[in-house]
Amino acid sequence: MSQDLYRDITDFAHDTPGWLQLVAELWTEAGLLLFGVLFLVGWWRARPAGSRAMALAVLAPLGTAFGYVVSELLKSVVDEERPCRAVAGAAQSIVECPPYGDWSFPSNHSAIAGAAAVALALAWRGIVWLTVPMALLMAFSRVFVGVHYPHDVAAGLVLGALVAVLFVRLLTGPTRALADTMRTSRSAVATWLAGPGPAVPVAGTAPVSGRAANRRRREPMHRRS
Template sequence: MDFEDTALYRDITDFAGDSPMWIQHGAGLWTEAGLLVFALLFAAAWWRARRDTPHAFAIAALAPLATAVAYVCSEVLKSAVTQERPCRAVAGAAASLAECPPHGDWSFPSNHATIAGAAAVALALVRRTLLWLTAPLALLMAFSRVFVGVHYPHDVVAGLGLGTLVALVAVRLGTGPMTRLAGAMRGSPAPAARWVTGPGPEPVPSYGTHARP
């Protein structure tokens, strides 16, 4: 393990241990509650896209799917690297604020950071201005995983990068097929399919021109 990364982990966890109790509790809560916040943002983006074009709906529908793909990629990489958690491997470090995961629940990369990075980017592809909200949320979630002592800094940096890359690729590759599927579902005779995709944008009223007599 890189000495500087281990030293940075020690510095952050020492600071966490000396921080006020409300900060410790807040970090512990956010490290899990942040996932719920992103889930709610996905739901809001989907609901809004039901009255948008099939292309816009496709990106909104792909956002949580791309995040799920990023999570699977993170799990596969974890199984290949098998890096022990710092709360178990770094001798003499401050006690972790969160329960240290058991041996076999590997550290690299951070699943939470991967999900946060993928969700932040995917939601920004739905609506660009959302990046001002999702990017800070993702960075805060990633940092919280080091703060509570269950990840090295490089774990969360790698997770953010992996999530970003997978989300960009997944949305780019899936937008075309998903757009066609959304169009087909909106024209489907099945009420459930039409409800999921929504009615689409309201038609623009056309005003006919009247010929002069």
């Protein structure tokens, strides 16, 4: 069934305009770069937020990387040949078929996309409307250009998403504690990376950043007067 669907999609791909084929070819890689940009934006917007938000922003790219590692380990065990070599009568792949030994199941691109979409949504819920369609389009593009079966990309999406959720859930607590430590550190690099945190109101004064409030608490009483 997956082979028949693969033939249908690749036949459809060859009937599409050349510009659309080029877009699909570029999107398989450009989507990864766009996810990278979103990771950076997510980290930056979490800098003035609470330590949990910072933890989730930091864990998003790490969980995605871990999803890729799990996908690659599984791929080395399954050893499924690429459909662009294995499916008889299928249209030629739009991009060059990966070399023998670069196995097909699951799709690493799809695992990365699934992990990134879910991890970013956990850290930045308002972005889910963008990340999920991005992941689905990336997965479909891998079949469209002829280098994966449909079941490869479906498994990659699910695997990446599950691994990312587990990774983030298990490590949110320790990473949150690390963010708190970095925000009260005397290292300028550590405090810049972790961000100032949310503004904390101090009685009788204007709200100050979390970092400034922590410093204020460490000062001796005679220096505050």
